[in-house]
Amino acid sequence: MTRPPTSRDLARLAGVSQATVSRVLTNNPKVNPETRARVLRVLEEANYIPNALARAMKTGRTDTIGVFMTRVTSPFHAELLDEIGRVLSALGLHMILWNIEHDPEESVGKMIQQRLVDGFVLTSATYDSSLHTIAVASGTPTVLLHRGIDGLDCDQVVGDNWQGAYDAGRYLAEAGHTDIGLVTLEHTGNTSRDRDLGFRAALADAGIRIKPRNVLTVGVPHADGHAAAQKLLSAKKPPTAIYTVTDLLAFGILDGARALGVRVPGDLWVIGFDNTDLAAWESFDLTSVEQPVHAIVETGIDLLRRRIENPDRPAEIITLPCPLKIRKSTANTPWRS
Amino acid sequence: MTRPPTSRDLARLAGVSQATVSRVLTNNPKVNPETRARVLRVLEEANYIPNALARAMKTGRTDTIGVFMTRVTSPFHAELLDEIGRVLSALGLHMILWNIEHDPEESVGKMIQQRLVDGFVLTSATYDSSLHTIAVASGTPTVLLHRGIDGLDCDQVVGDNWQGAYDAGRYLAEAGHTDIGLVTLEHTGNTSRDRDLGFRAALADAGIRIKPRNVLTVGVPHADGHAAAQKLLSAKKPPTAIYTVTDLLAFGILDGARALGVRVPGDLWVIGFDNTDLAAWESFDLTSVEQPVHAIVETGIDLLRRRIENPDRPAEIITLPCPLKIRKSTANTPWRS
Known part of the structure; x- marks a missing residue:
């Protein structure tokens, strides 16, 4: 290894004064663009700092997007991550993945301040977290995907979870079910909340009372x-249908039913939410409300790209439909009562 | 927004000459360490370039590891990614994730040259790819996890796929199976190759001939x-056991058998490889050879960290055991023949 080049070496190579090299490095706007480009080229060629850093200094961009995610082992999140990777790659962008499940919020907050990336993608915003607020306040362009936060002034793209859940409830009501189970999550985010409330609304509209023990x-x-x-199934009068707010829980419900010898859909109908690839597997053949991952991403x-170009654009909140995909964990015939 | 600070402003703030600021920025070794630290602190505080870039210039490190992966939606790869994220986070390191399935090899090769990261983790090295060679040749510290490349002079940590596959074959032979199916992959990497050859070796040692049509x-x-x-199961005399080289294929085999009404393990034993979380689900209850993800990562x-500290350390290749985990897709009783 030879010694690193000095500013004198670099100035000589670029045919400029040392003061000019210094001005370029400190982003002084007085340097004329051609000179600036020449100096940066020399710096890159001399490898005095890594190329990517030189380019980042030149453009103010890192061509890298920071993605915040939890639970990549959940089938839905893995599909979401895959899709984000696919779209970013096609645009020539790198992805820094922060699995915020493993990182204490404090250290994630610090990372946000470091401006490692040109933009943030948040996929798991929850009401009890301040990450989305920190991200937006940092001034780095930010978009919320899949999970939204009401009233947050930033771009958000979410599924219409409420309507999808409502359609699932109406479908069960119209099929004649009256004893219905709901397996739900704490309302820590808009997805669990709307997937729960939309379903309850459909049953209420159909005049069906959902028993608290269900x-x-x-x-x-x-x-x-x-x-x-x-x-639920060991009760004296078990529900004839169970709806739940994620496919992963629905797979567990199907497995729990199987362990008890309860036949699906003969004795029990099951509906999930996400329409993951696994839902179509023979083992599950799960009726599920689709979260439109591809369109959301x-x-x-x-x-996000439009915001990077134009930071002052007003925030947009886009809601995409969540259609019900019917498979064999429910039947297309009315429920025998 | 105010104008970006000039080198004059920065020099004044740091209490040094403009020439000193310039020397610091060009890594001139003549600057005394305290002065250097003071200038860099001023640069950071003035935010004249992003903090992370300033730190990278200071330390020569980005605290970021580049991870190359394919197929994050496969349950095994999702678990591997999750584990890598967990370990890097615990060390305060960022992860840039390159899903090389979506990126043409050429552009991935270019990224490797950019020195965006302190080290590379390759999880899906294949014989027909030159990425591992490019990564090692780049001089950036590199480790191969899960998939190894024989004879490549770099750190590698792999499971003992051959022995795990051998144990699966011996287990079937000892249980009395003689008509055995093998569902395998092209030998594009050491995992598919060794999981195939180890299994065949066990059957050969037991005097069992595996029929080409199986x-x-x-x-x-x-x-x-x-x-x-x-x-396989629609043959006149179908196999009584099927072994395959990944859990994902084993789930498909179980689902294919289920669709035909073939009972597992009554009519058919099935063995997979990876021992993913899903293997333990009731739907599958799959006997599987474990890939020790946690220990590998x-x-x-x-x-990798030791190589970053000491680039001249000799390469190590570490092989970890792959134990057979028996569940209900096989029985602990001898096969009735």
Whole structure:
């Protein structure tokens, strides 16, 4: 290794004074653009700092987007991450992935201040977190995908979870079910909240009262769906249908029902939410409300790029439809009562 | 927005000459360390360039590791990614994730040259790719996890796929199976190769001949396992056991068997490889050879950090055991023949 080049070496190579090199490095607007370009080229060629850093200094951009996510092992989140990667790659952008499940919020907050990236994608905003507020306040262009926060002044692209849940409830009501189970999550974000409230609204509109003992609030893993099914199905008069707010819980419910010998859809109908790839697998064949991942990501990254170009654009909140996808965990025939 | 600070402003703030600011920015070794630290602090506080870039200039490090991966939607890869994220976060390191499935190899090669990161983690090295060679040749510290490349002079941490596959074969042979199906992948990497050859070796050692029509080479998705099962099981004398080289294919095989009404393990035993979280789900209850993700990632990131500290350390290749985890897709009783 030779010694790193000095500013004198660099000035000589660029054919400028040392003061000019210094002005370029300190973003002094007085340097004329051609000289500036020549100096930066020399700096890059001399490798006195990494190329990407030199380019970042030149353009003020890192061509990198920071993505905040939780639970990449959940099938839905893995599909969301894959789609984000696909869209960013197609645009020639790098992705820094922060799995905020593993990072204390404090250290994530610090990272946000560091301006490592040109923009933020938040996929798991929750009401009890201040990350989205910190991200927006940092001035770095930010978009919320999949999970939105009401009233937050930033671009957001979400599914119409309420309507999708309503359609699932109406579908069960119209099929003649009256004993219906709801396996739900704490309302920490808009997805769990709207997927719960939309479903209840449909039952209320159909004049169906959901029994308090048929509503279980659980955690996110498969095992929690499994336990919930076992609890609901061991009642004297078990529900004839169970709706839940994520596919992962629905898989657990199907497995819990299977363990008890309860036949689906013969004895029990099950509906999930997300329409993940796994929902179509023979083991599950799950009726599910679709979260339109592809459209959410495409639209969201487009908003983010437009915000990077024009930081003063007014914030947009875009809501995309969540259609019900019917498979064999429910039947197309009325429920025998 | 005010104008960006000039080198004159910065020099005044730091109490040094403009020439000193310039020397600091060009890494001139003549600046005394205290002065250097003071100037960099002023630069950071003035935000004349992003903090992370200033720190990168100061330390020569970005505190960021580049992770190359494919197929994050496959349950095994999602678990691997989650574990890498967990370990890097605990060390205060950022992760740039390159999903090389979406990026043409050429552009990935370019990224490697840009020195955006302190080190590379490659999780999906294949014989027909030159990425690992480019990564190692770039001089950036590199570790191969999960997939290794024989003879490549860099740190590698892999599971003992051959031995794990051998144990699966011996287990089937000892249980009395003689008609055995093998659903395998092209040998594009060491995992598919060793998981195939180890299994064949065990059958050969047990004096069992595997019929050519019982060996199917397929693609990676669940649907390919499903189709393979349907093909193998519709033969006049179908195999009584099927072993395959990934859990994802095994899930497809279980689903294909289910669609035909073939009972597992009554009519058919199934063994997968990876021991993903899903393998334990009731739907599958899959006997599987474990890929020790946690140990592979912990060990691999440790090797990478040691290489970043000491680039001249000799390369280490570490192989960790892959134990067979028996569940209900196989029985603990001898096969009735």
